[in-house]
Amino acid sequence: MLTHSTRRWLAGLGVAGALVAASAGPAVAQESDVDLAVYFPDVTIAADSAGKVEYPTVYSSAPVVLHDLTVRYDYTALAGKVTVTDEDNSECTTPEANVLVCTLPYEVGIEDEWGTTGLFEALVAPTEDAADGVEGALKVSVSAKGFDSVSYESRVRVGEGVDLAAGPETTRSAAPGAKFTAPLAVRNVGETTAKGAAVVFYNDHGIRADKKYSNCTYVDDELRTCRFDEALAPGAGGAATLAYALGKDTFAPGSEWGEIIWMTPAEFEDFEAYLNSNDITIGTPGTGGDLDLAVSAASARVSARGSQADTQPDNNATHLEVKVTGKNSTDLEAIGAKLAGGKGAEVPATIGFRNNGPATLDYGRSGSSVTHMEVEVPKGTYAAKVSDWCFPVKGEEWGEPGEPGARKYSCYTSSFVKAGEQETFDFVFRIDEVIANAAGTVKINVPCECDGGFYQDLKPANDTAKILVNATGNGGGEGGGDGDDPTLPITGANTALFAGLGAVLLAAGAAGFVVARRRRMRFVA
Structure with missing residues (x-):
């Protein structure tokens, strides 16, 4: 029974189903810029058994959409001792002895370094003539339209059954x-x-x-x-x-x-x-x-x-x-930002939240977010660049991940945030209109009719922080949080106009994710 952690250090969690349905993934690279690779695990099977089902994993050096993806299994080195078959033969053929070829008639997208798996399950099984000690190579090759074939040799062993x-x-x-x-x-x-x-x-x-x-x-x-x-x-x-x-x-x-x-x-x-x-x-x-x-x-x-x-x-x-x-609960605190710039300036902002402890939040078994986070864009500014983990909120619908130009975003957070660490998201805001003390907000622990979320915060008062633009005086203005909050990173593109603020980029949240938000686990499949 391989649940989440075959799961924590075995299986790669994907984005929650609603997010997958709502997003098309990041932009893909040109075929000429992408290298493919394939991996198939070593397999030990018992003689006189039904064998084992395994899957290839197809990797790419950059996000890509593949057409006519084909996997070729060549088990010539195990002829007469081992067979490789697919239980759903509608997409597979045997063009020659000891060879199985499977081709998908639809597109396959590879979005990140973990590749894609679960395609073309292969049943590796012993024949009646297989005996303890048989060993040989299974050559697995992958090709797609516009790509050269790449191969990997897996070891197959036949042993005693226990x-x-x-x-x-x-x-x-x-x-x-x-x-x-x-x-x-x-x-x-x-x-x-x-x-x-x-x-x-x-x-x-x-x-x-x-x-x-x-x-x-x-x-x-x-x-x-x-x-x-x-x-x-x-x-x-x-x-x-x-x-x-x-x-x-x-x-x-x-x-x-x-x-x-x-x-x-x-x-x-x-x-x-x-x-x-x-x-x-x-x-x-x-x-x-x-x-x-x-x-x-x-x-x-x-x-x-x-x-x-x-x-x-x-x-x-x-x-x-x-x-x-x-x-033993914990305090999640929103991280906002102070921005400074003239009309037309594009100013980076690192926003998110930190776990002040004392408890670590670990939702890894469900794969759900530790908190639901929303970002409201300050008045007079335009979200020119948006984290790939944030989605524009359009009424009750979500747009594409990283889509610019929305007034509100919902951000997908990880399922694990250790006490003392923080999680951040990078935005770039373009100042279209200079408005003193214009403020947007970063809100965490937002109620949501979905899985996950954290609603036992020890200090709910710091669940909202400002994204403050062109602050004056004591930084008052629209939005939540304290405009003079020393935890807010101050960023700016035009320091001459706002020398009094000391407009420098403070790298709040350099830790970010240790591995990746969608794959935060110690053993991964």
């Missing part, structure tokens, strides 16, 4: 900053001895490792993986106890969740190769000694492994729920 089953779901209770333990359990419910096991964790931000083991890997205090050499005979179970703590910045009351997914060592190698291809790390080993997997039946350490694959992945996952007790 069936690892995760332990039961676990519930714990703890307050922010408190320590707790949770069981880690697996059982071999198959008929073949499992030659070791690996486990992958998808924990929410609040769940931190209190002890770091040498056969597990971590990024900071986040537990990511553990590997075990213990063999599990048919019917045998293995158990260990994990030491955790809740982060002091965990929101309360609420719940933190962790997913635990077991796999064979060979499947873990395939998974790690996928992460490496995306420059994603599983972390570094701990220094606290091994986490032992106590096995319920006689077993031995595995000295040499053959390839094994799980034949029933549906029972590989379980959950940990930590009910967070007490009260």
Whole structure:
């Protein structure tokens, strides 16, 4: 069951459905300026099994729309041992032996560095003649109208079939900053001895490792993986106890969740190769000694492994729920700007919000925005350049992302904002009419009949900030917030007119997103 975090560090979240429907995405580059690439994961399948379904990922060096996208699977190196088929053959043909070719009759857009996946699912399956130890290359090629073909070779292995089953779901209770333990359990419910096991964790931000083991890997205090050499005979179970703590910045009351997914060592190698291809790390080993997997039946350490694959992945996952007790909320504060310039000046502004703490907001499991933010453009100015994460509000409809010229914008914020960090959006305002103390606003925690949003703010009074243009005196004028607020970045294109303001560009919000608003996660698919 791969929900959000196969999800946090496995699956790339897209924009919420309403936003996708409302937007056409950023402008695309000319074909001559774009390079394509393709990736297909290494696959380990069990002999005498139905095989596994995998997907290619198609990348481009810039946003582009592809026509006649074609994927070619060449499994000649595995002839007679492995087949590659598509369950929906309406778009696929077999022009020659051991080759599958699939072409889409419609356009495919690639918007960002994460590429596009889910197209042309390929069922990689063993033949009756396949046996443990078979290994070969699957060549996957991608082409499109106006583009040269690009290829990638994936490794396919055939191994023994085993069936690892995760332990039961676990519930714990703890307050922010408190320590707790949770069981880690697996059982071999198959008929073949499992030659070791690996486990992958998808924990929410609040769940931190209190002890770091040498056969597990971590990024900071986040537990990511553990590997075990213990063999599990048919019917045998293995158990260990994990030491955790809740982060002091965990929101309360609420719940933190962790997913635990077991796999064979060979499947873990395939998974790690996928992460490496995306420059994603599983972390570094701990220094606290091994986490032992106590096995319920006689077993031995595995000295040499053959390839094994799980034949029933549906029972590989379980959950940990930590009910967070007490009260620990946070203060989100709007960030406005002061602009200075003469008629016709185009003035940059960095606006948004900061999380003053003490709690981190983590909506990663739903993928929804931590807050709903609106920007009202100051009177006499024109939004000449708009963040790609902001949409013009036209009555009850939204325009295109980054579309200039609107009077009001709604901005799509991330699903994770750590205490002490801020999230910003870049605009450029053109001053069409010089009006002293003209003011627009940045509003956060705006009510919305949609998912997400934050409505337990510790200081609602700072949820609105001004975008103040050509302030005079004490900066009074239209809009919310204090015109003399020292947190407002002051920007200007004509300092001669407003020397008293010291009109300089202050880079508020340089942190922005560490990765990207739509893909803010630690492990990504």
